[in-house]
Amino acid sequence: MTAAQAASLSLSALLRQPVTDSDGHRMGTLADLIVRLRHDDYPLVTGLVVAVGGTRVFVSAADLAALAPDRVQLAASSLDLGEFRRREGEVLLSEDVLGHRLIDVSRVAFVKAYDVQLSPVLDGWAATGLDVHRRRWLSLGPRHSAHPPRDWKDFEPLIGHAESAQVRMATGRIPELKAAQIADIIEEATEHEQDELLAQVHENPELEADVFEELDEDRQSELFKDRSDTEVAEVLGRMQADDAADALMDLPQERRVPVLDLLPEPQRALVHRLLGYHDLTAGGLMGTDFLALPATTTVADALTAVRGARLLQPQALTVIYTLAPDGTLAGALSLVHAVQAEPANVLADVADDDVVVAHATDDVVDVTTRMADFNLLAMPVLSEDRHIIGVVTVDDALEAAIPEDWSRRESNHRETGSEG
Incomplete structure (x- = not known):
């Protein structure tokens, strides 16, 4: 355990602890801690919500004299008893985070926050870690979790407070x-x-x-x-x-x-x-992004065209198609073969003129089977006069071939933190 971890506190251990004044007299109990999210740093504690009778009041973090598992002491001797109102951009650690779902960004899965780790920083206290593991019935309490907290920055909290959404969006x-x-x-x-x-x-x-x-x-x-x-x-x-x-x-x-x-x-x-086009045909499956160049184009110029085709989806650039003078399909050259070819060669000399093609009315099953048989990453769809009207790419072919109930499998990582 590092020195920083040793000095850290658990939010669940602090909640409902007595809040005392500078002389040790009880003023209320701790109901929540207020933080502000920061893009490149940990959320800084900016205030406390103190329950005084049936009222929740605000106390600035600047008035905090001591924060410990068994006491919360203020430097002031009195409180402003006006009812607490959340300000724009403020996040309440207990109300908004503790017990709520958040996203484990590294694992891309929903988890639940069971505790928040607070650590001393240069300008006060900050929320530095989250415990996303459910505790067993025989757990010894929040300070004896079998799982150490993970870094706060590994997660994206979903606060759900509409009034502060615009401010918080900058840190998302x-x-x-x-x-x-x-x-x-x-x-x-x-x-x-x-x-x-x-x-x-x-x-x-x-x-x-x-x-x-x-x-x-x-x-x-x-x-x-x-x-x-x-x-x-x-x-x-x-x-x-x-x-x-x-x-x-x-x-x-x-x-x-x-x-x-x-x-x-x-x-x-x-x-x-x-x-x-019908959904279950090559026309319904094809996309309209593709790169087709005159067969007289040099390999060097073709690669320049690939680099400049930033608006086309990357899957459409795995194959460069060559065109005859009348604009009909003449050949096809994979991007790998183009990179390996001599830059001065023209496409007509290095492209394959025996191209596997589809027509717009071809059945989807036939199209996907043909692509699998010939190990194609893309297959051009031709009109009756052999002009390219679209391309079926491997991602769309896979989506059409895989049964619908397989395409969205239950993630093994969902709610991974809910069990020890």
């Missing part, structure tokens, strides 16, 4: 996670938890679109139900066209045309075209 760590991880968390969250998670994500419109792409259809539809047509169109406008088309079709019929009309060009045109 949810945007640091991958879109698929955030989607998984949202799908497990309660309505109030969802609101807080989505509020953080909403600050980054591109991330918000990525998260909605990853949500399952039912949850996506549920969240769109509470948004206006304009707000839905703003999200769909940043999604991949194929995902946006799927999401649009999941909206109630009376909302589809109004939302479609609000989409920006060229997204509206792409989505409108994709809506003409």
Whole structure:
């Protein structure tokens, strides 16, 4: 145990302890501790909530003379007995954190806070750790937990206090996670938890679109139900066209045309075209992102084009397609082979001209089977005159091939802290 740990206190040991004045006279009992979240540091204790009779009053942390497991002593000899009112940005450790769910950011799972560790810092006291393990019936108390507290910074508390949400959003760590991880968390969250998670994500419109792409259809539809047509169109406008088309079709019929009309060009045109294909065909599965270059392009120029294609999804850049002078498909070159090829070579000399393709009306099962048979990361979908109209990427093929009840498995890490 370090010196800092030895000097640390447990919130649960402090709660309901007598609060005394400078002469040791009892003034009330400790009901809660107030902290302010800080982005790069531990939440600093800024005040106490003291229960005096039936009233909860505020005491500034500057008036705190001593904080110990058996006593809370103030430097003052009197209290302002005005009823406590939470100010914007304040977090109450007992009311908002203790016993509530929070997100274990490193494991991307919900856990519950069973205790809060408080440690002395240069400017007072700070919340430095969380105990997320349920105690056994024979536990010796909060100071004898079998599990040492973990670093506060490993977690994202979901406070749920609407009035302070805007201030707290600046310290939120949810945007640091991958879109698929955030989607998984949202799908497990309660309505109030969802609101807080989505509020953080909403600050980054591109991330918000990525998260909605990853949500399952039912949850996506549920969240769109509470948004206006304009707000839905703003999200769909940043999604991949194929995902946006799927999401649009999941909206109630009376909302589809109004939302479609609000989409920006060229997204509206792409989505409108994709809506003409059945879900269970290559046309319904394909995306509209791909990189196709004249066969006379040099490998060096092709790689420059890959580097510049920042608006295309990465899965669409695993293959470079080559075009004949009439714009029809001529060949395909994997990104790996392009990197390994001589930069001065033209694509026609290094690309494979025997390309495995699909057509828009091909059945999804046939498409995914063909991709598996030929170990393809992407497969072009061609029109009748051999022009590329889209590409089926391996992530979409896997999603179509894997049974729906397998796609969202129960995480082994959910509520991991609830058991010892």
